[in-house]
Amino acid sequence: MTGTSASAGPAGPAGSGSLTAPTSWATGVVREVRHHAGGAVVLRLAVDGMGPRLPGQHVVVRLRADDGYTASRSYSVASDPADPLVELYVERLVDGEVSGYLGDVVEVGDELEVRGPVGGWFVWDGVRPALAVGGGSGVVPLVSMLRHAGSTGHPDRVCLVAAARTLERLPYADELVGGCQVVALSQERSPAGREPGRLVAADLEPLLRTGQQVFVCGSSAFAEHASRLVVDLGVPAADVRVERFGPSG
């Protein structure tokens, strides 16, 4: 984002004293930056005054240019709600205005405008058994659910099925091992020996349980495909929650 700098200080409603409401902007200070293959970046932010988070929620990050131009995008939170830092995994898109800036320019100590947490639908209550199915960066909010299950002593409450082209492009691949986790790679054999190929019903069927809630997240095409698979396997549509990572403004 040419000429854009991470803004210092909230730019929310004038005189807004509380930064906890999702309608107000807070300052997120970048505490950690980790670059990954393919240009993806993990940013860990200390967001002053952010209220409690739920696994599955996202935040809105706003960049501001010197001339006042702004660009805002949504990013899911990967961290467990118990983690004081807000962790984002940003996949750098070709010609991506905001993801390019976050992936290439942002450094430790920078400040970003952040609003959130946002979302009351695509959230896991931490109690009901869940099957989480993510494609690409759609895995990110599901990792928050998985981490929350682990930190509360119930790692088996969330089974995460993660799809990507290659292991290198799969967010948090190192956490998606053991338990009831499944990695489905379309272009290479998975570490557990799954043959390359698109996500299919056989990847999901062994993980289905009565009373389970299903979370599906990814591109529109992935979300359509995966939610159709679970409904065709007999999961009531009312138990399936879907979040799509399409272009956003």
Ligand SMILES: Cc1cc2nc3c(=O)[nH]c(=O)nc-3n(C[C@H](O)[C@H](O)[C@H](O)COP(=O)(O)OP(=O)(O)OC[C@H]3O[C@@H](n4cnc5c(N)ncnc54)[C@H](O)[C@@H]3O)c2cc1C
């Ligand atoms: C609720 C929600 C949560 C999200 N969480 C994450 C997350 O955790 N990690 C993450 O990396 N992204 C996430 N996204 C997507 C993110 O908000 C941006 O859309 C993405 O970073 C692209 O923004 P950009 O400014 O870099 O690209 P733009 O400059 O807006 O677009 C560049 C090009 O990429 C295309 N494009 C834009 N967005 C996408 C997309 N999502 N997928 C494919 N092509 C696209 C555009 O059509 C254009 O051709 C989320 C989106 C939503 C709605």
